[in-house]
Amino acid sequence: MTQRKRMSNTQSSSQSKRASGPAATQEEEDDQTFTQPSTTQVQRGLEKLTPAQVDQKTAEVVQFFLVKDQKKIPVRRADLVKHVVKEYRNIYPEIMKRAARIFDQVFGLKMIEIDAKNHMYILINKLETVEGASPIANPTNPKMGLLFVILSVIFMKGGVVGENLIWKTLKNLKVDVGERHEEFGDVKKVVTDEFVRQR
Structure with missing residues (x-):
């Protein structure tokens, strides 16, 4: 009887510790449960979707990045998968590749991973300034x-x-x-x- 009480107390205290942890713990768990799909899985996933569906999801990822970039907030992979990619997670690498291409070709931006452990991304300006040109002398409109x-x-x-x-x-x-x-x-x-x- 005493042993049962001890076991139930131990279990309830460990459960309350888990429940009282910060919200970041949940996001970390979400990111850890996400595994990068293999090339074969991506190919199979693409076969089940129309090009328009993939383009639409890529556009949503691009928009998510641009809003975060406007606020100067790095993008976490866990947030991206949970809030934007959602059920398209099996083609995540393809979506990211297409988004990177759009940033490069349309916006002149480069998507880089600043934290490989937590998978955090930012956008940086790819366009180089003309040598010797002062940014103050050429203000942007x-x-x-x-x-x-x-x-x-x-x-x-x-x-x-x-x-x-x-x-x-x-x-x-x-x-x-x-x-x-x-x-x-x-x-x-x-x-x-x-x-x-x-x-």
Whole structure:
């Protein structure tokens, strides 16, 4: 009887220790349970999906990276698999390869792994500055950054998007169309008038 009590106390204390651990422990466990699929598994996974499905999931990964990059937060593989890749985890390497290609060819960015143990990624600018050119002497136009975000959304959605999606995306980036922005001024006018005129 005494031995049973001791065993149940030991079990309940170990369970409460596990339950009271930080939320990060759950994410670490999620990442440890994820195993990189083999080339054969990826090929089999791709055979079950349409190219449009793979492109859509790749676009979602690219968008996830861009939002995190905007906030200067590294992307953890565990978060990526859990919140974006989800049921497509069997083709994870292919999605990452395609996303890296998009960052390289479309955005001039390179996706690098900064922590191999925890699988954390960041984006870095691949474009080199002209030798001797001062960044202060050539300031970037803030409106070009806004245009870049809008064109990125259009590209990721296959070339056609509704106006509401553009406004929602900008709002997520803390650029409210209804308010005057300190850098862009009247955002709605810039997008619907100025950018349209420039084609």
